[in-house]
Amino acid sequence: MSDLDYAALDRGRHVNYHAYDPTLRRAVDRVLDGDDHAAATERLRAFGEHAGHTIADHADYVDDHGPELRTYGDHGDVVNDVRYPAELHEEARLAYESGMVADVFDAPDGREDPLPFTHHFAMGYLLSMSDAGLYCPVSMTAGVALVLDKYGDGDALDRFLAETTSRDYDALxxxxxxxxxxxxxxxxxxxxxxxxxxxxxxxxxxxxxxxxxxxxxxxxxxxxxxxxxxxxxxxxxxxxxxxxxxxxxxxxxxxxxxxxxxxxxxxxxxxxxxxxxxxxxxxxxxxxGFKMMTDMLNLERLANASASCGIIARARLEATVQAANREAFGNPIEEYPLMRQDLVDMAVDHEAATAFTFAAAATFDRRENAADDGEREDAYRLMRALVPIAKYRTGRMAVDTASYAMEILGGNGYVNDFVTNRLLRDAQVLPIWEGTSNILSLDLLRALDREDAHEPLLERIQSHLDTATHDALADATAVVEAEYAELGGALAHLGTLDGEAAQLKAKDLADYVFDVYTASLLCEMAQRDLEDGDGRLALVARRFVDTHLDAASGRGITDDDRFSLEHFDAVVKHATVDPERVTPAAPADD
The missing domain is CATH 2.40.110.20 (Butyryl-CoA Dehydrogenase, subunit A; domain 2)
Structure with missing residues (x-):
């Protein structure tokens, strides 16, 4: 029995986006615990209701009636007046007064400490399922507050810090x-x-x-x-x-x-x-100034990645609802093998992008909350590797996912009456904002050269693999172990190249790190779920490894792969899977 009934929905809205997104919940569960997790969950659930209803509806109207600038007044005087539709003000009020910025600087009611920044990124993910454009000013408000909190001094800057972290929209x-x-x-x-x-x-x-x-x-x-x-x-x-x-x-x-x-x-x-x-x-x-601005830039890149994951989630939701309801040749189109394969891989990409992004967000939090300089430096070195890769890969994935979701909706998906049109237009800026793919790949090279970021990166991959010990993961981890060794060799070879030759390999390296790190991370997360009695994520990890790391002979045509047919409900509809079903049978004794 599937946990999520997509056929019961008309479109991908008018549901609580937090309640309808096990992928986000799992990623947050992994990096938050204790009181942080309980407080964040309560607030995410409440905001997920706003995002899936009011904000989702308003965002379509705002897309057609956006802000307007009046530079000059009637007498030629400069007024610099930007006029906003009332619906956009209501969206912003719900976002800010839900604590998306304030909660990570001032403790919410009932707590002694602010929530980690991971909470902000999770809220931004939910907001981006409805309106990725609005997450831009919200995340920049958080970024300004971060810089002022760390480096600001004096009454004037203190006032701006208080105003950017206000819980009252009218005083913000x-x-x-x-x-x-x-x-x-x-x-x-x-x-x-x-x-x-x-x-x-x-x-x-x-x-x-x-x-x-x-x-x-x-x-x-x-x-x-x-x-x-x-x-x-x-x-x-x-x-x-x-x-x-x-x-x-x-x-x-x-x-x-x-x-x-x-x-x-x-x-x-x-x-x-x-x-x-x-x-x-x-x-x-x-x-x-530039050194201080990089703190905001890292936050913005993670916000960009969170927005990408939110768009992937919404596009996937719209596509899956369409596939469950649209009939062709007498059957829902989700029953046809090619569509099943596409929806499975869309779900796997969603899991991969979200897991990597929130792992990177956790390193950002560790750096901000480190107990000593040594811990802070270790977190910073890993963050310097993960953040540019997260922003680069998820931005491209958001464009590809939104584009294919539009295709699944057919002609309707192409017109402005349906949200996939806007999702694709909004997604297209995500590879551009806060650094293009080339800039981010070169930034990874700088992190490897200046901060020796490869050291904590490789250590973390090995840690993930050491944790993934369940028999259901044995085949996947064997492939990842081999690729991990190859990645280490690639990094060593890169160090022998001159600058131009290394730059030519920068984007290939970013892709390789993402694939190996994400594969190991999904295996580690699957281990946790297997211990809790659910093998679904083991299937996701297996599929990611098969499609990203394990080269198929004959372009996969000769391998008789029936994964998408056999595991469609589990992967796409989040059905719980008995670990015994995904664990290879022990060889019989002779």
Whole structure:
């Protein structure tokens, strides 16, 4: 008997997304425990109801009636006014007042400590099932709060920290991060914006242009600029909070030139900003801005990966509901072998992306909550390897999954009346935001070279494999063990290459690390489930290994693989599986 009845749904909405997503629950269960898990579960369940109903409905309307910019008033005065539909305000109120940002900085009622950042990413996953665009400003608000909490000093910055972590939507200041300049793009060191000091300590005037500014009218925007006589490159950049308006209500000296006419993520206004002597409040020390900004960048990359997983989850839900209800040639299309195979592999990709992302999120939490410098450094080194890979691979997977979900819905999926149209448009920005695939792959090389990130990475893979001892996992772990050895050899060989040759292999390496690490992680998670009496995830691990690591002869055509037919209900519909069914029979005694 299947645990989830997709045929009972009309579309992938008007259900509690947390209750309907065992994949997310399992990933959170693995990395949170005790009081953290209990508190997070209660709040995730409550927000899952909002995400699956009100936000899911409003997001479709907002996609057609997004924010509008009025740069100038009737008399030619600069007003920089972004007008939002009421439905988007209601979405944002539900997100912020559910504690998506506040809970990880201030303890919710009934707790002494804030929740881990993993909770924020899980909330963002649920929000992204309905509106990935809105998660952009929410995550940036969390990112600004993180930077101010760690590096901010003084009454003005303390005020912005309090406002970005407010539980009251009407008292909230949203955050943003303006990095991109037209001449620089991913080359942040090419920033041309300058910051001139004023007579007031810590207050500067910023002049320059920012080219791709999401959440353009945020009250607490972090921007990078170069102070006089600062060196070139990222080492000469300082970090500033640039408010939308001053405490007295007067606009800051900047011009919002236009909003971008984007393919998707309509719910977040993205535009061009011209800084014309805008007031900026220095965060931390001069010329250390990029280093501080990387804390926010790592958070944003994990938020991007969480959003990707949320879109994968929603696309998968829509596709599975369609396959359970749509009949062709007298039968629901889910009964046909090719569709079963596609839905199985979509489910396996969902499990893989989510497991890897929340493993990376756990390393982010360990770094932020480390008890000493040694623990902090160990977590940081692993995080430096996992975070860029998580962002890179899940972004591509979100595009592919949304595209195929659209195909399963057929012509309906292609038109704007059905959500797969928006899911694909929203997903397409995820490989671009916070670093493209090439930039992320090169970042992995830097982590290996500068932080020796391969050491904790390989240790963690081995730890996963050492845990996966159940007989049902024996075949899968044998393949992963062999690939683990090959990965170690590949990493060693990479160290012998010159810079250009190594760069040519960067993306292949990121893919290889993802596949081996995820395979070992799924085996470890399957071990836990097997011990609890469920073999479903052992099937998922086996399928991931077979499709990503175990090269099939004859392109798999000659192997008579019937996995998708035999295990469809288990993998796609989350049916519980007796471990005995997935454990190979012991050889008979002669």
């Amino acid at each position: 200041s949203e955050g943003a991060m303006f990095l991109t300049e037209e001449q620089g793009g991913s080359d942040v060191g090419a920033t041309e914006t300058v910051a001139d000091p004023t007579d007031e300590p810590g207050v500067y005037e910023l002049t320059g242009e920012k080219w791709f500014c999401s959440n353009i009218d945020a009250q607490a925007t972090l921007a990078l600029a170069r102070t006089p006589d600062a060196p070139e490159g990222t080492k000469g950049l300082s970090l500033f909070v640039v408010p939308h308006e001053h405490e007295n209500g007067e606009l800051n000296d900047q011009l919002y030139r236009r909003l971008k006419d984007k393919l998707g993520t309509i719910s977040v206004p993205t535009g061009e900003v011209e800084l014309t002597g805008a007031t900026g409040l220095l965060v931390g020390e001069e010329s250390r």
